[in-house]
Amino acid sequence: MQLSIVGSGYVGTTIAACFAEVGHDVVNVDIDEDIVATLNDGDAPIHEPGLDDLVAEHAGDRLRATTDYGAVRDTDATFLALPTPSEDDGHIDLSIMKAGARSLGAALAEKDGHHLVVTKSTVVPTTTEEVIAPILEEESGKTLGEDVDVGMNPEFLREGSAVEDFLSPDKVVLGSETERAAETLRDVFDPLVARADDPPVVETGVAEAEMIKYANNGFLAAKISLANDIANICKEYGIDSEEVLSAIGLDHRIGSAFLGAGVGWGGSCFPKDVAAIIAAARDVGYDPAMLEAAVEVNDRQPVRLLGRLREHLDPDGARVAVLGLAFKPGTDDVRNSRAIPLVEALLDANADVVGYDPVATENFREKYPEIEYADSAGEALYGADAALVVTDWPAFADLDAEFDAMATPVVVDGRRIVTRREGIVYESLV
Known part of the structure; x- marks a missing residue:
């Protein structure tokens, strides 16, 4: 099939490369000329294991990128993979989605034949039908359900394993309201389902598909917080x-998944999605007490980690190494990283902070240019009075002699990845 993906961020780039991998012809549409050029040169604009290889293999063949929305007219379906960032009150900001829908609708005004528009971005229930669809109708001049249909296909991609998650999914959720939309979605995903050895395919309504994504992430976030509470x-x-x-x-x-206790969850999905569904629930008059408690426990974990440090030394004037700046291993994403509240608290306490991460240093530096950064864990630990382990990068489990170079080897482990041994003062968070 001929597919277009609006948005070349984390989700858009990943699904475009993966759709090309399963045999579709894909065009990415993005307003950022640098990202478009990067994709057309065969390079991925984000760090994600396996993505570079897919983009390099398919660029110029089944995968291309453009800034021209007119490219969607040559495709059968368009996936909207645009950011829906959080507002201060937890609601999602739909301004980018609305702008994308307007540009898409204007382009579809000149298309002959049917077109399916699929929401891939995470949006609260009824957004596709009550917000996106009317914009498409107005801008395209086409009638919903006749010339154009809308659908919803939530993503369940974990940063650090997104390519694997897409190509070997636990489930595929297809939301639609017409048989034609459902049939088109099946045609899009049939090659993936066949390749992935027939994972469960859930065919449901559009609003139900929107809610499934929030329910999925809300449950996992709550499970982690409950594990942390028990720990x-x-x-x-x-x-x-x-x-x-x-x-x-x-x-x-x-089940054993998501029971790893530690300093808490972060990233681009869990914090935003839990906040959004809490805000949406309040809008319809429901108090989501369990989800609110999950957030409360999660926000408390970095505070507890700093409290463990204070049991051994006063951070005022101390040199503290923060090991791990990405929100999880395998990615350079620092959004809502648990290192952020810890670094802020350490700076407030007048500590001398040195940070290290295998891949996320530059992204973190953009947020906190005032702290020192090391090129290795050993360099960060050299002369430090204490170390906080925040991200469970596998390399941190192999640290040993590096601790001997610390001024006072106090190690507070937020992920229980460092091996306790003689010669260091070791304290785990849980």
Whole structure:
């Protein structure tokens, strides 16, 4: 099929390259000329394992990029993969989505035949039908359900494994309101489903598909926060929380995934999505107490980590190494990283902060140019009074002699990845 993807960010670039991989002809539409040029040169504009290879393989063949919205007229379906950032009150900002829908609608005004517009961005229930669809109708002059249809296909991509997640999905969710839209979505995803050994395909309504994404992330965020709450209690009793959580994970009703206790969840999805569905629930008169509690527990974890540090030294004037700046290993994304509240608290306490991350240093430097950055974990630890382990990069598990170069080897581990040994004062968060 001929597909167009509006937006060449994290999701847009990944799904474009993966759709090309399963045999579709794909064009990315983006207003950023540098990103368009990067894609057409065969390079990925973001750091994601496996993505560089796919873009390099398909660029100039089944994958191309352009700034011209007119390219959508030569395609059968368009996926809107545009940012929906959080507003201060938790609601999502739809301004970029609306602008994209207007440009798309104007381009479709000159297209003959049917076209399917699929929301790929994460939006609260009813957004596609009540916000996006009317814009498309107004700008295109076409009738919804006749000349143009809308659909919803939520993404479940984890940063650091997005390519694998797309090509080997746990499930595929296809939201539509007409049989023609449903049939087009099946045609788009049939090659992926066949290649991925027939994962479950959920065909549902558009609003239901929108809600599935929020329910998915809300549940996972709450599961992590509950694991952290249990681990915090274990810590107060001197109980090994890993043994406890590992044991309950053997219960098939619970499962072992997302029971890793630590300094909390961050990134571009969980914080934004949980805040958005909380705000949306309040808008319709419901108090989402469980989700609110999940956020409260998560926000408390960095504070507790700093509290563990204070048990061993006063950060005022101390040189503190922060190991891990990305919100999770395998990505250079620092959005809502747990390092952010820790660095801010350390600066407020007048600490001398030195940060290190294998790939996210430059992104973090844009936010905090005032702190020092090291080129290796060993360099960050050299002469430090304390170290905070924030991101569970596998390389941090191999640190050993590097701790001997610290001025006072106090290690507070927010991810329980460092091995406790003689010669360092080791404190885990949970």
